[in-house]
Amino acid sequence: MQTSPPRQPTLDEVAARAGVSRTAASRVINNLPYVSEAKRAAVEQAVRELGYVPNPTARALAGRRVGSVVLALSSDQPGLFADPFFAEVTVGISSFLEQTELELVLLLADTARGKERLRRLLGSRRADGVVLMAVHGDDPLVRLAEQTELPVVFGGLPLTGTPRWYVDPDNRGGARSAVEHLVRGGRRTIAMITGQPDLQAAVAREQGFREALTLAGLSPAALAPGGFTQAGGEAAMARLLTERPDLDAVFAANDGMALGALRALRRHGRRVPEDVAVIGFDDLGEARYADPPLTTVHQPVRALGHELARVLLAAIEGQDPSPLILPTRLTVRASAP
Template sequence: MTKSDRPPTLEEVAQRAGLSTGTVSRVINNAQHVSKKARQAVERAIDELGYIPNTSARSLATQRRGAVVLAISSDDPALFANLFFAEVITGVNAVIEETDLELLLVLAASERGRERLTRILQSRGADGVMLLALRENDPLSTMAEDAGVPVVHGGRPLDRTPQWYVDADNRGGARQAVEYLIAQGRRNIGTVTGPLDMHVGVSRYLGFREAMALASLSDTRVANGDFSEGSGAKGMAQLLDEHPDLDAVFVASDAMAAGALTVLRDRGHEVPGEIAVVGFNDIVTAQHTQPALTTVRQPIEALGQEMTRVLVRLIDGERPTPLILPTELVIRDSA
C-alpha cells in the first residue's frame, strides 16, 4: 500500500511503471496487444503499491459506459451476407474481446437507425464511435462528432478528411491492378466502378484512370456499380454492348467481379483469353469463382482490428495517428 490511508490510484500505478494510464488499463483488462515488457512493468508496480483493480469503480469515476458503437451507413438487410462487412466486424470483435468494452452495432442509413444512434450518443451510452461505409455528406459523421466522444472512421468520407481514420490504399491498389493488365498486353481496358459518392469508389476509379493515363490509353470504357454482384453483372453487360473491342476489365470489388464473370460466361467470352478480369478485396469467394479471380487484396479483418485499436487508444486518452493499410495484387486465373 502507499503511505497514505487511501488505496493507490491507477495514475500512481502508471507513474510507478513509467507508462501511460491507457497502457496500464489495457494490461489490467488482459488485453493481448500489450508488450511483454509493459505487462511486466505494470505487474511490478501493482505488487509494490498493493493496487487492487476495480473495474466498476474505475468506470464510475471516469464516466465510462464500457461500450462502443460500430455505426454502418447501410440499412440493407443483406448486409451480413456481404463478406466485406462480415470480415470487418470479425476484426472489430477480436479487439473488443481483449478489453472490458461491449460492442453496439447500429445500421444507421435510415431515419430510424440515425434516431437510435442519436439516443445512444445523447444519453452518453457509449465511450466512442466507429463509422463505416459513409457516403458523401453523410450526417453520421457530424452526429458522432457533435456528441463529444472519440470518433474513428473506417475508410475516409469523400467530402472531408477526419482526424482519425483507418483506410486501405485503394487508389494505389487499383493502379497496380490496371498496370498489371497493361503489362499483360491489354489495351482496351474498361472498369466497373464502385459508388462514386464514396471515397473508396472514387479512389479506385482514380487509380484506374492514373494507370491508363500513364500508358497513354483511353479511360472512357466505364460503367458504374454499387459494389453488389448484380451491379457488376449489369456493368459488365453495358461494357460489352458499348465497347465490343474490350479485352480486359478492372472491377472495383470482388462481388461485382463475380457478377461480371457470370455475364462473360453466359455470353460465351473466354476468360482470360478474350477478356481478362481483375477484382478488388480478395474476399473468400474470389478463390472459388470460375475462373479463380485475380484481385487486389486489402487487409479487411485488419481494417476492423486497427480502427478498434485506434478507438480504444483514444478512449484511454492517447493520441494515435491515422493509418493507411497496404494492398497487394493476388494473381490467379482470371487475368
C-alpha cells in the first residue's frame, strides 16, 4: 500500500506556534529586518519544531527589489502642492533618490479609495518602501504601516503611537523659542493661531506655545484655529481682534496663517510690529517677501525630505536607522524684531 508523503507545515502554523503574526513570521523566514529579537527567536524555534521548509520561489520574491518608493500623503486637498511645504519636501526626497536607481511614486491616500489603493500596493509589494506624511488623528494608515512587510518612514509623528522610523522637526521647541522671543521683546498679551488639531505638528506647536507662556508667568490671551491655510489665518486673526482687541502679539503655527494674519491686521488698521508683533513657523520663501518681512521659526524643509529618503533607503537595505528630530531656529525679521 502506497503512503502519501507527509503534509508540510504552513507559514500560518509556524506563526501560530511562535505566537506572532503571519507577517512577522514571514519576515524572519525571509531574513528581513524590523523584527524584534524575541519574535525572531520564537519563529526560528517554531520552524525547527515543525520542520518547516520555506518555499524557494516565495523567498526569491521576498528578496526582489521593485525599483520604486512611494510618497503617500494622507491628503487630497486640491491646493496641496500649492503649499510650498509639501513641494519642498518632495524636492528633497527626489534629489536624494537621484543618487539611486529608485523612482518616486506619489499617492494621495486621504479618501477611502486612496487608502485602499495604498493597501493593495503594499500587499502586492509593488514598491520597496514608503514615506508616509500628513497623517491625521487615528488614521488607519498607521495600522496599515504596522502591518506591511515593507519599511515605512513617517514624515512627522502621528498623533498616537511612535513608529519605528520617522523624521520630524522640533515643533515644540521651535514654538517655544518663538514665544520666548515675543516675551523678551516686552509682549504680554500673546495669542495663537493654531493648526489642524488632528495633526501632531499642530499639537506640539501649541504645547510649545503654552510652555513658554507658563515659564514666563503668563497665560494665553486667546487661541483661534486657522487650519494651516492663509484664508484660515486671516479669519482667525479677525476673530482674535474681536475677542482680544488689546493683544500685542500673535504666534501662528505656520507661515501661511501668519501671512493671512498680516492681511487681517492691515485691514483692521493695526501696525505690525508696533501694535501687534507676528511670528510664523516654517520660514518658506514667502516669509522674507511679506509686508513686513515675517519673523518665523525656520525648519529645514528640503533637508526633511532628504533625510526621509535617506532613512528609508537605509531601511530598505536591511539596516535599522535611528529616527531623527531636526533642529529648528528662529529667523528674526521686521514683523517681530
